[in-house]
Amino acid sequence: MIRITLPDGAVREYQKGTTALDIAKSISEGLARKVLAASVNGQVWDATRPINEDASLKLLTWTDNEGKSTFWHSSAHLMAEAVESLFPGVKFWVGPPVENGFYYDMDLGDRTISDDDLRKLETKMNELAKLGNTYVRKEVTKADAVSYFEEKGDEYKLDLLQNLNDGEITFYTQGSFTDLCRGPHIPNTGFIKAIKLTNIAGAYWKGDEKNKQLTRLYGVTFPSQKELDEYLQLLEEAKKRDHRKLGKELGIFTFDDDVGPGLPLWMPNGTIIIEELERLAKETESEGGYKRVVTPHIAKESMYRTSGHLPYYQDSMYPPMELEGVKYYLKSMNCPHHHKIFAAEPRSYKDMPLRLAEYGTCYRYEQSGELFGLMRVRCLHMNDAHIYCTREQFADEFRAVNNMYLRYFKIFGIDKYVMRLSLHDPAKLGQKYVNEPELWKETEDMVRNVLIESDIPYIEVPDEGAFYGPKIDVQIWSIIGREFTLATNQVDFAQGRRFKLEFTNPHNQAETPLIIHRAPLGTHERFIGFLLEHYAGKFPLWLAPVQVRILPISDKFLDYAKTILQDLKKADIRADVDDRSEKIGKKIRDTELMKIPYMLVVGEKEMNEDMVSVRRQGIGDLGKKTAQEFIAEATEEIVNRRSF
Ligand SMILES: [Zn+2]
Numbered sequence: 001m002i003r004i005t006l007p008d009g010a011v012r013e014y015q016k017g018t019t020a021l022d023i024a025k026s027i028s029e030g031l032a033r034k035v036l037a038a039s040v041n042g043q044v045w046d047a048t049r050p051i052n053e054d055a056s057l058k059l060l061t062w063t064d065n066e067g068k069s070t071f072w073h074s075s076a077h078l079m080a081e082a083v084e085s086l087f088p089g090v091k092f093w094v095g096p097p098v099e100n101g102f103y104y105d106m107d108l109g110d111r112t113i114s115d116d117d118l119r120k121l122e123t124k125m126n127e128l129a130k131l132g133n134t135y136v137r138k139e140v141t142k143a144d145a146v147s148y149f150e151e152k153g154d155e156y157k158l159d160l161l162q163n164l165n166d167g168e169i170t171f172y173t174q175g176s177f178t179d180l181c182r183g184p185h186i187p188n189t190g191f192i193k194a195i196k197l198t199n200i201a202g203a204y205w206k207g208d209e210k211n212k213q214l215t216r217l218y219g220v221t222f223p224s225q226k227e228l229d230e231y232l233q234l235l236e237e238a239k240k241r242d243h244r245k246l247g248k249e250l251g252i253f254t255f256d257d258d259v260g261p262g263l264p265l266w267m268p269n270g271t272i273i274i275e276e277l278e279r280l281a282k283e284t285e286s287e288g289g290y291k292r293v294v295t296p297h298i299a300k301e302s303m304y305r306t307s308g309h310l311p312y313y314q315d316s317m318y319p320p321m322e323l324e325g326v327k328y329y330l331k332s333m334n335c336p337h338h339h340k341i342f343a344a345e346p347r348s349y350k351d352m353p354l355r356l357a358e359y360g361t362c363y364r365y366e367q368s369g370e371l372f373g374l375m376r377v378r379c380l381h382m383n384d385a386h387i388y389c390t391r392e393q394f395a396d397e398f399r400a401v402n403n404m405y406l407r408y409f410k411i412f413g414i415d416k417y418v419m420r421l422s423l424h425d426p427a428k429l430g431q432k433y434v435n436e437p438e439l440w441k442e443t444e445d446m447v448r449n450v451l452i453e454s455d456i457p458y459i460e461v462p463d464e465g466a467f468y469g470p471k472i473d474v475q476i477w478s479i480i481g482r483e484f485t486l487a488t489n490q491v492d493f494a495q496g497r498r499f500k501l502e503f504t505n506p507h508n509q510a511e512t513p514l515i516i517h518r519a520p521l522g523t524h525e526r527f528i529g530f531l532l533e534h535y536a537g538k539f540p541l542w543l544a545p546v547q548v549r550i551l552p553i554s555d556k557f558l559d560y561a562k563t564i565l566q567d568l569k570k571a572d573i574r575a576d577v578d579d580r581s582e583k584i585g586k587k588i589r590d591t592e593l594m595k596i597p598y599m600l601v602v603g604e605k606e607m608n609e610d611m612v613s614v615r616r617q618g619i620g621d622l623g624k625k626t627a628q629e630f631i632a633e634a635t636e637e638i639v640n641r642r643s644f
């Protein structure tokens with residue numbers, strides 16, 4: 001018998017050679033129908049693989065990331081089986097799961113593949129899925145594996161085999177398709193109930209443009225048709241809310257070939273949003289006792305040697321420029337500059353915590369292929385700050401940072417979020433992690449406690465901490481359910497030492513401060529990209545570039561419109577007048593399209609009664625008000641940063 005420990009701590013005994021699927025069945029048939037794979041002693045395994053020793057076991061289903069990626073990777077095998085049956089002689093490279101589905105790279109010889117073919121492949125995949133073929137795992141010797149693929153004539157798989165040795169080679173077969181793969185896979189193809197092949201692309205073999213171009217087929221699959229339908233609907237909605245499309249339509253940002261890829265130019269409307277976000281950050285940080293600093297965009301090589309950015313982070317930095325025989329780098333992070341400000345004056349425990357904030361401009365070298373709208377750029381503005389504190393102050397400081405996040409989430413209507421707490425692995429102290437066992441334990445415990453106390457949803461990820469301390473990645477979901485990584489908070493016990501930062505403690509001894517890196521609003525680039533999708537371009541009043549547009553019914557009322565405009569401007573409301581000689585219907589439609597929150601329609605009646613007719617974007621007529629009434633209400637909405 002072997003002993004199996006379940007996630008709730010329960011220990012059960014099973015026959016040696018039992019499988020995760022058997023164990024699931026012993027709990028309930030319903031559960032067994034959902035089990036896609038299993039984590040056995042921390043490794044993801046086939047649910048059908050025999051377990052021969054005591055183990056801790058977690059059954060993985062669609063709701064687990066590993067379950068989902070096993071499902072999608074297994075679907076890539078199913079797609080390959082369908083491709084092979086429709087296009088015999090095809091050769092395969094690799095077929096991994098991706099964020100939303102999977103792909104497989106293949107060499108189709110002289111054939112090209114069309115959208116029509118994708119539909120045929122989907123039909124074939126559905127047929128094959130219904131057969132419920134088992135994914136059969138088999139360990140093979142290198143010699144047998146080589147001779148199998150030599151016979152098949154697949155030089156790509158032979159290339160993969162070169163780096164593998166006896167004892168680490170497995171084949172997986174479902175139906176008539178056999179693949180070289182280390183697994184794991186779902187129990188059988190019957191789990192795959194809904195299939196959509198989404199895209200055909202070219203991809204150089206091994207990502208090297210000197211190599212042959214292969215065909216990359218993308219797809220996504222689900223355990224039910226309902227989930228596929230929901231996914232396709234989400235895609236439609238996401239297309240309408242695409243930040244690149246909205247950014248252009250609303251005059252938020254642009255790119256120019258002469259400026260360079262990945263370097264956004266913020267247009268006047270985008271700049272207003274930036275300024276409003278910074279105003280929010282400044283107010284919040286000032287309340288939280290932060291001090292603002294300004295630092296240059298470049299620094300000498302020597303500083304980045306001290307910080308360790310060189311050589312470890314060199315690939316993500318712009319190449320240096322040389323001046324008077326010294327190399328200067330564009331800053332890729334603000335931390336080293338802030339550390340120098342800490343070090344500029346002698347510090348005592350009375351100066352702590354010291355919180356230095358800056359909306360810092362950073363430059364990062366991202367590969368051209370990785371650039372994507374505002375989400376992946378080469379120039380970014382970060383809502384950065386560094387908190388230098390004592391060990392005793394750490395928990396309170398970390399709690400305050402968390403509360404700041406929660407406050408922002410509320411303002412922006414972000415209802416779904418999760419914090420991923422990445423921890424160290426004690427076995428790797430001194431190698432992957434700074435060798436400070438006590439500090440690791442102490443800070444990890446404090447961070448965990450704060451997360452529990454504040455009732456923040458979080459997950460713990462072992463062995464993914466940063467080199468210099470535990471790390472918290474903040475994931476948020478837009479209103480349509482798409483996930484974004486907003487920011488990373490880090491605890492840092494290493495940089496203080498590298499920069500020889502010190503303060504005098506109450507016993508008159510020199511001590512190194514703990515540092516918290518935090519950026520709750522992430523970067524302007526990513527956050528505004530997120531907000532464009534989240535609000536579908538319909539910004540709340542306080543963020544809207546133009547808050548109010550006045551629409552005179554005809555030129556006769558232009559002067560009255562202009563006096564209203566003056567009143568609005570005096571009240572610090574961003575407004576303009578549509579003075580075109582267009583019909584009022586068209587003026588309203590155009591203003592709606594520009595997603596301007598309020599329209600004030602003025603004509604004969606309004607002028608005679610000294611009123612305005614108020615319309616709200618997407619809602620319609622709100623009735624007549626005096627200009628002063630409207631201004632009072634709008635001001636209240638702006639000042640409280642309310643959503644309508
Ligand atoms: Zn596989």
Ligand SMILES: [Zn+2]
Nearest residue numbers: 333334335517
């Ligand atoms: Zn930092």
